[in-house]
Amino acid sequence: MVVQKSTRRILCIAHDKGRRHDFRLFKKSNVHLHPKAKILVDSGYQGLQKLHGQTEMPKKRSKKNPLARDDKARNRAISSERVTCENVIAMLKRFKIIADRYRNRRRRFGLRFFLIAAIYNSEISHA
Numbered sequence: 001m002v003v004q005k006s007t008r009r010i011l012c013i014a015h016d017k018g019r020r021h022d023f024r025l026f027k028k029s030n031v032h033l034h035p036k037a038k039i040l041v042d043s044g045y046q047g048l049q050k051l052h053g054q055t056e057m058p059k060k061r062s063k064k065n066p067l068a069r070d071d072k073a074r075n076r077a078i079s080s081e082r083v084t085c086e087n088v089i090a091m092l093k094r095f096k097i098i099a100d101r102y103r104n105r106r107r108r109f110g111l112r113f114f115l116i117a118a119i120y121n122s123e124i125s126h127a
């Protein structure tokens with residue numbers, strides 16, 4: 001899901017049947033990002049920095065290499081900027097289409113997901 005931070009509007013949605021890794025789904029969706037656009041992602045998009053230079057991603061720690069104080073501060077700054085996107089995801093989860101198992105016809109999942117995103121965008125624009 002691509003969300004514009006300033007307006008909190010959903011710009012693009014991609015989905016696939018079954019469980020699919022975030023970055024694999026991103027590559028399959030063929031979403032074209034502007035080269036100068038700043039992209040904030042979570043750690044599920046490891047490798048996006050090679051495709052898009054303006055990508056900001058939190059640094060991961062390992063058992064042997066804990067994060068330094070400045071890395072923790074940078075991760076906290078990135079997560080505080082990503083809060084708007086996470087709030088949009090939480091709002092869509094209230095519709096239960098992405099929170100629970102989808103038990104209707106799989107063929108109509110995309111249509112229903114796009115309609116819910118459109119309803120969300122119209123609510124945002126009227127508020």
